[in-house]
Amino acid sequence: xxxxxxxxxxxxxxxxxxxxxxxxxxxxxxxxxxxxxxxxxxxxxxxxxxxxxxxxxxxxxxxxxxxxxxxxxxxxxxxxxxxxxxxxxxxxxxxxxxxxxxxxxxxxxxxxxxxxxxxxxxxxxxxxxxxxxxxxxxxxxxxxxxxxxxxxxxxxxxxxxxxxxxxxxxxxxxxxxxxxxxxxxxxxxxxxxxxxxxxxxxxxxxxxxxxxxxxxxxxxxxxxxxxxxxxxxxxxxxxxxxxxxxxxxxxxxxxxxxxxxxxxxxxxxxxxxxxxxxxxxxxxxxxxxxxxxxxxxxxxxxxxxxxxxxxxxxxxxxxxxxxxxxxxxxxxx
Amino acid sequence: xxxxxxxxxxxxxxxxxxxxxxxxxxxxxxxxxxxxxxxxxxxxxxxxxxxxxxxxxxxxxxxxxxxxxxxxxxxxxxxxxxxxxxxxxxxxxxxxxxxxxxxxxxxxxxxxxxxxxxxxxxxxxxxxxxxxxxxxxxxxxxxxxxxxxxxxxxxxxxxxxxxxxxxxxxxxxxxxxxxxxxxxxxxxxxxxxxxxxxxxxxxxxxxxxxxxxxxxxxxxxxxxxxxxxxxxxxxxxxxxxxxxxxxxxxxxxxxxxxxxxxxxxxxxxxxxxxxxxxxxxxxxxxxxxxxxxxxxxxxxxxxxxxxxxxxxxxxxxxxxxxxxxxxxxxxxxxxxxxxxxxxxxxxxxxxxxxxxxxxxxxxxxxxxxxxxxxxxxxxxxxxxxxxxxxxxxxxxxxxxxxxxxxxxxxxxxxxxxxxxxxxxxxxxxxxxxxxxxxxxxxxxxxxxxxxxxxxxxxxxxxxxxxxxxxxxx
Numbered sequence: 001x002x003x004x005x006x007x008x009x010x011x012x013x014x015x016x017x018x019x020x021x022x023x024x025x026x027x028x029x030x031x032x033x034x035x036x037x038x039x040x041x042x043x044x045x046x047x048x049x050x051x052x053x054x055x056x057x058x059x060x061x062x063x064x065x066x067x068x069x070x071x072x073x074x075x076x077x078x079x080x081x082x083x084x085x086x087x088x089x090x091x092x093x094x095x096x097x098x099x100x101x102x103x104x105x106x107x108x109x110x111x112x113x114x115x116x117x118x119x120x121x122x123x124x125x126x127x128x129x130x131x132x133x134x135x136x137x138x139x140x141x142x143x144x145x146x147x148x149x150x151x152x153x154x155x156x157x158x159x160x161x162x163x164x165x166x167x168x169x170x171x172x173x174x175x176x177x178x179x180x181x182x183x184x185x186x187x188x189x190x191x192x193x194x195x196x197x198x199x200x201x202x203x204x205x206x207x208x209x210x211x212x213x214x215x216x217x218x219x220x221x222x223x224x225x226x227x228x229x230x231x232x233x234x235x236x237x238x239x240x241x242x243x244x245x246x247x248x249x250x251x252x253x254x255x256x257x258x259x260x261x262x263x264x265x266x267x268x269x270x271x272x273x274x275x276x277x278x279x280x281x282x283x284x285x286x287x288x289x290x291x292x293x294x295x296x297x298x299x300x301x302x303x304x305x306x307x308x309x310x311x312x313x314x315x316x317x318x319x320x321x322x323x324x325x326x327x328x329x330x331x332x333x
Numbered sequence: 334x335x336x337x338x339x340x341x342x343x344x345x346x347x348x349x350x351x352x353x354x355x356x357x358x359x360x361x362x363x364x365x366x367x368x369x370x371x372x373x374x375x376x377x378x379x380x381x382x383x384x385x386x387x388x389x390x391x392x393x394x395x396x397x398x399x400x401x402x403x404x405x406x407x408x409x410x411x412x413x414x415x416x417x418x419x420x421x422x423x424x425x426x427x428x429x430x431x432x433x434x435x436x437x438x439x440x441x442x443x444x445x446x447x448x449x450x451x452x453x454x455x456x457x458x459x460x461x462x463x464x465x466x467x468x469x470x471x472x473x474x475x476x477x478x479x480x481x482x483x484x485x486x487x488x489x490x491x492x493x494x495x496x497x498x499x500x501x502x503x504x505x506x507x508x509x510x511x512x513x514x515x516x517x518x519x520x521x522x523x524x525x526x527x528x529x530x531x532x533x534x535x536x537x538x539x540x541x542x543x544x545x546x547x548x549x550x551x552x553x554x555x556x557x558x559x560x561x562x563x564x565x566x567x568x569x570x571x572x573x574x575x576x577x578x579x580x581x582x583x584x585x586x587x588x589x590x591x592x593x594x595x596x597x598x599x600x601x602x603x604x605x606x607x608x609x610x611x612x613x614x615x616x617x618x619x620x621x622x623x624x625x626x627x628x629x630x631x632x633x634x635x636x637x638x639x640x641x642x643x644x645x646x647x648x649x650x651x652x653x654x655x656x657x658x659x660x661x662x663x664x665x666x667x668x669x670x671x672x673x674x675x676x677x678x679x680x681x682x683x684x685x686x687x688x689x690x691x692x693x694x695x696x697x698x699x700x701x702x703x704x705x706x707x708x709x710x711x712x713x714x715x716x717x718x719x720x721x722x723x724x725x726x727x728x729x730x731x732x733x734x735x736x737x738x739x740x741x742x743x744x745x746x747x748x749x750x751x752x753x754x755x756x757x758x759x760x761x762x763x764x765x766x767x768x769x770x771x772x773x774x775x776x777x778x779x780x781x782x783x784x785x786x787x788x789x790x791x792x793x794x795x796x797x798x799x800x801x802x803x804x805x806x
Contacts, residue, residue: 102559113384116385313597
């Protein structure tokens with residue numbers, strides 16, 4: 001498969017996944033903002049809940065420069081409709097559709113039609129229309145369109161390299177997102193001692209879990225109060241949680257083994273190394289190391305892996321052609 | 334020179350208003366249905382095209398802007414015997430044009446014999462001296478030709494233009510048929526319409542036929558300028574239907590005069606490139622140095638016979654409007670046959686006599702730029718204003734070599750669904766002719782229709798639409 005095609009396809013699914021994750025994050029922020037509790041940061045300062053999605057996406061600085069005060073409406077506009085914000089839902093769907101348009105021949109008609117229909121509807125959205133229709137309904141719509149597209153992909157696409165790279169993009173973006181969500185909550189939601197086990201604690205952690213569709217799973221598995229250690233265990237180490245880092249790394253490692261096909265390439269080795277850390281990891285050691293530090297290291301490793309994949313498969317730079325001494329004197333035009 | 338009679342020939346009702354036999358079943362079917370039926374079907378068709386993203390980019394607007402080409406629900410119907418005549422004529426004409434190109438870039442017999450003035454060829458902007466002496470597989474230069482045909486009366490066809498460079502539009506032929514079969518399956522049950530869907534198969538087979546000798550399982554790719562090209566949609570569906578990679582210049586590289594594409598498994602050799610990029614942009618080392626769409630070194634690989642690029646570079650010298658008047662003579666010269674399809678009578682304004690005649694009859698004639706395309710830069714006498722004619726007269730006088738003129742043909746019309754109901758609109762036809770080891774085509778082609786009343790311009794860039802074209806067995 002053409003490297004450019006593989007690259008476009010992996011970004012196509014990353015953008016879809018990103019749109020879904022942004023919707024999840026905003027949805028949960030919206031829910032939090034309706035609660036009568038305030039959020040505190042590490043130094044026990046109040047944190048405006050609407051700053052959370054900005055911090056999580058690494059967009060706080062850009063937002064402040066362009067939009068000023070952190071208000072619900074401004075953040076929603078910025079994160080949903082702002083075409084200049086590459087992480088907005090609008091931009092993510094637009095980019096996915098651009099990738100799909102460039103790769104019409106590599107995806108199925110059903111995939112294209114599903115994505116194009118999503119784009120046509122997204123393009124017609126305005127802030128007022130979203131508010132009228134219900135903000136949370138809009139987030140549900142984004143999630144549904146993402147589920148639909150993934151379902152259409154699984155249901156119609158040939159299991160070729162294109163499919164493999166699309167899956168790779170999905171799990172990369174998902175791993176990145178789960179790590180960031182965990183990290184932000186670690187910063188902003190760390191409960192102060194007296195609140196542990198209290199109502200604030202409950203709502204904050206449950207919100208985090210809900211944002212990655214893990215609330216009911218938590219109940220099912222632990223049947224107990226929500227604690228940070230268990231949340232970390234669930235979202236980092238449990239491989240049966242579809243959005244956990246372990247689940248994502250299982251997929252990424254398997255996919256890279258498939259792509260590298262026994263050629264002993266760096267992407268496979270590095271993915272194996274990251275995977276092993278999680279596969280054999282323990283919450284106690286993660287917390288000893290520091291959850292934030294651990295997550296930052298993980299994200300850095302993911303970046304390195306991404307660069308390796310680019311270099312080997314997606315944006316390859318070949319060494320300059322060997323200059324063969326020509327005995328043939330025929331001039332080339 | 335006499336212009337054809339002025340009254341329009343309607344392809345459904347002829348000249349006297351009685352429905353012709355090959356349109357009868359369709360006419361009956363239509364009459365059984367209320368107007369609202371068609372209005373609703375039209376909305377469905379629009380939704381289908383939009384959902385499938387069958388759009389074309391419009392130049393001069395915001396980058397990446399897309400528009401739908403108006404699609405008319407009423408098919409254009411051709412009886413088998415008329416198509417047979419056309420097919421024979423197209424086969425003959427395209428064979429002669431390819432022989433002309435092979436001659437021009439090799440022996441130049443036709444120039445030596447003075448049948449085509451050498452100056453017209455060798456000083457033509459479309460002539461590519463770099464192509465001189467290169468031997469092509471099967472001696473074929475234009476593997477894909479899109480010949481524009483108009484008709485004035487029953488069986489009275491004229492060739493308007495031979496498009497031998499990178500003719501486009503075939504995707505509309507394919508998609509129009511698909512949409513029609515989905516909208517009106519019952520129509521296909523009562524008509525025996527010749528299928529066109531196998532065009533991509535024929536194209537792929539043709540491309541494989543002209544692969545360099547020695548490529549046992551030739552790898553074919555389609556080279557596109559990219560998603561912002563107006564015909565990008567067409568490039569994607571052709572590549573998809575043929576099952577070949579759709580590549581951009583950046584995906585290809587040349588090493589030791591061999592072309593490779595960058596794949597996830599390293600460089601992979603390419604044998605045949607169906608390119609939809611203009612000559613000028615193919616190789617910055619040989620043609621335009623500022624081109625970022627092309628591949629440096631690709632022409633050297635081509636010269637060395639390691640890759641087939643199709644259509645060949647330099648085919649424009651045969652479809653140029655200044656060469657057009659000589660095509661009938663080419664047919665006689667190379668094939669010793671009489672042309673089956675007629676040229677539109679053409680005045681060449683570089684000739685004094687012709688110039689005088691044209692300037693005296695501007696309001697009756699169509700004047701075109703020799704190198705123009707897409708319906709830009711032309712004067713349509715009968716619908717022009719005095720001011721436009723005055724302006725055009727000055728442009729002609731300043732540079733008569735640049736222009737040709739033709740009579741305003743009374744182009745045939747077809748019933749077309751417009752705002753006010755059903756009305757006759759002018760049409761043309763672009764069949765796609767494939768040349769490999771032989772000449773092949775699918776029955777029909779792309780019918781373009783001038784949607785505005787009285788308009789003779791069918792180009793999509795000028796608001797033209799398209800119709801499904803039926804050849805009835």
